[in-house]
Amino acid sequence: MDNKHQLLDRILEGRYLTPVFQPIVSLVDGKTYGYEALSRISEKELEMNIEELFQTAFKHNKSWELETLCRGKALEQSVYMERGKKLFLNVNCNIIYDNTFREGFTKAYLQKFGLNSNDIIFEITERVSILDTHAFTSAVEHYQKQNYGIAIDDVGAGYSGLNIIASAKPDLIKLDMNMIRDVHKDETKQMLIRALSEFGKNAGILVIAEGIETEAELDTLIGLGIGYGQGFFLGQPDQDFKDISKEKADLIKSFQAKSYIRKSKTSIYPMAGYLSRSGHTFSPYEKALKIYETLQNDPSITEFTVTDRGAAIGFMTRTSLIEKFGGRYGFSLNSKKSIQQLTSRNFLSVNYDMPVNQVSKLAMQRQYEQLYNPIVVEKEGNYWGIVTIKDLLEACTKVEVDTAMHSNPLTGLPGNLLIDQEILYRVLGDAPYCIIYFDIDNFKSYNDAYSFQSGDMMLMLLADTLNKAAVKNEFIGHIGGDDFIVICDYHEAEKYCEKVIDHFSQRVPSLYHKDDIDRGYIISKNRRGLTEEFPIASLSVAGISNRTRTYQNIDSFSADIAELKKKCKKQTGSYYEIV
Structure with missing residues (x-):
């Protein structure tokens, strides 16, 4: 038995792996969409990098044991992940249809970690050839029907990526980091990435740029219309579920504004801040029951924003809160919770000076259940107000009429x-x-x-x-x-x-x-x-x-x-x- 094989067995037997989580963020506002679960060897004396570990496992037919250990460790830590964020789990495409794998992702198994299928994205690498295309496609369809997300990883690294995309019809694709490296210097890469971005928009597939390591790469990708990003420049893998820094989020917003100016044919659209109204806000520490009672007494409050030290950290509609208190156990489960435990952090926020036609475009790209929610407006990182879809559409229509008239x-x-x-x-x-x-x-x-x-x-x-x-x-x-x-x-x-x-x-x-x-x-x-x-x-x-x-x-x-x-x-x- 060679030395690497011995190290592999010791790691498997001792479960000497620690999960780390790298943020995947929106390249519109810098908010965290989810985290990719990665693994690190926890014992210093076991000298082997993680790539060698997986190669050794593959060579000795122990990929299943190693991947199972990695997923199990990640799921154990997922209890500390904020609900509503996505957990990306790397999966070999040739085990996704294995019955043992399927048993590991039953509803009961996920409930043990406080998760549901909506929280899980299976990240399938494009580097491994599919051995049984029919079984793979059937398995993907099964998981999608169970509301799991499917992401194709390393798109652009090999030859089978387009075939996998065509057969799997994934929810997300992740562009290989070699396509991202020095993209600001390579027009061919830019053309390819722009084409994949347009493909994603037309096909309803989210496109994620992986391996962003420089400010120039980030700026170029935003200009090419890529919606999500991941990489050391934005946020490094960490044992905790960390968002990117405020400085990086602000940088994303500034690049987004610059990109809009470059692309926009006209600046005649008013800024979002001009249309906003103050809206209702609550402290994150206020009890959900008290706010529920406030809404019952004031029907005019149709939504509210949760703010902490001036910054918007959560958003909720009246309907969503009432639903939390409905049902057989809703009141007893939620009445003692603080409002920040119930509100979603997955809301659209824009800068005060973003033109309303750009805001409308972003609003219409949201998921159906959020499509008509108001948009939170921020100024210099602090909550400013909200703007409604009705106001946005009226403003855009007026501009179009004025343009024709003038x-x-x-x-x-x-x-x-x-x-x-x-x-x-x-x-x-x-x-x-x-x-x-x-x-x-x-x-x-x-x-x-x-x-x-x-x-x-x-x-x-x-x-x-x-x-x-x-x-x-x-x-x-x-x-x-x-x-x-x-x-x-x-x-x-x-x-x-x-x-x-x-x-x-x-x-x-x-x-x-x-x-x-x-x-x-x-x-x-x-x-x-x-x-x-x-x-x-x-x-x-x-x-x-x-x-x-x-x-x-x-x-x-x-x-x-x-x-x-x-x-x-x-x-x-x-x-x-x-x-």
Whole structure:
């Protein structure tokens, strides 16, 4: 018997394993979704890392004994896990249909640890080939019918992942850590992860990024739309069930806000805080019976938030509390408990300054039973109030109607009201921007000589050119007449301007008679009514970025851009300048 085999037997005989738990968190608000149960060897003199231990067990046909010990230890500790959180248990796909395994997850067995099937996620690794696909699929269906969750682990590490996903129809998939490593530097990884994220949303499967180790990886994954994450950067495995630190949760929220700004086409939606109301709050230590009696006497309280030292730590609807006191034993079981023992920590909370269309999107992604619950609003980490689904939908509808009302009827682009809001949002913010004004030179003379209909065609040509040149979600507006605006959420807009000028110069001759193009000018009347020669239409382009300057008010910005526009108009032919 080799040394590793002897160590394995000693560990199994002495049960020398300690479970540790790594948090799996929401990449929207940093709240803990669940914990993956991992194992560590508890005796220092038994020198073997955990990977070697499992490899040795597999080699000597003792995987079942080792996995059983690991699961048993994790379940013993689960009595200390907050209810409502998920416990992820690693399972070899070739034992999930074993009758002995099934007997280990009966309702009676779980009740011993204060768990139910909703709390358990079987995490099936993709690294092991399935020996009996039919038996595996039947077993997965059995556990899903019993309300266990199924997660496919290490997706992207081997060849069978997609087949397992197709056959198992899991509730969650976990992306292999090798896909996550340095994802911010690898566009191919980003494309693949984005595709898996979209697949998950369309298929109703939660996607978890495993092995997040750096701030840059976290930022990139949030930008790619990944909903959940796990890794040493967020929280290390621990013998206790620990949430991630407040600093990491705040970092997630800030990256989420930054991601929204990058993706959002418009900032015209109001912030969640503007729609919120104070709501009802209770201390976590208040007796549930007292609150139950308060609700009985005040029908207007339809929900409440539990706050501790200013922070929201729990949420409950009126219906949920009444249900807790219903039934044959509800009153006797719950009347002496504090309210924090009954409230759920699995609630949606958002920052005060999150736009309501983003809040609505997050709200609609919740589980059905929570779909119409109000959303908790926080400001600087403290409870601020709640906002209802009705208020969110009304606000979003109003914005959509206003957008349609304030768009230019000819080009369909946002008009002055929306443009002003966009400029204000950028100028008074601290994110990178470049605001560019486009003006058609000699437009009035063309309009007079060729008719208003032809003038409209030139305006539509420029609008189309501005749209086709856009590559980074630029905001494009039509101020009126021949004045347009483009707002970039980046500094270096020179290439965009050059592309617009080049394409406009190529396309605009099609709107002139051949004789005028050959001559290089048209003959029309100037503003004094005198006949004059006017060159073919060109573009004057003036832009200001906050690369080297910032503004405390909109008036200073307006004065600077007006001066720059005058300078550009004095140049001959198409000309742009960005400062």
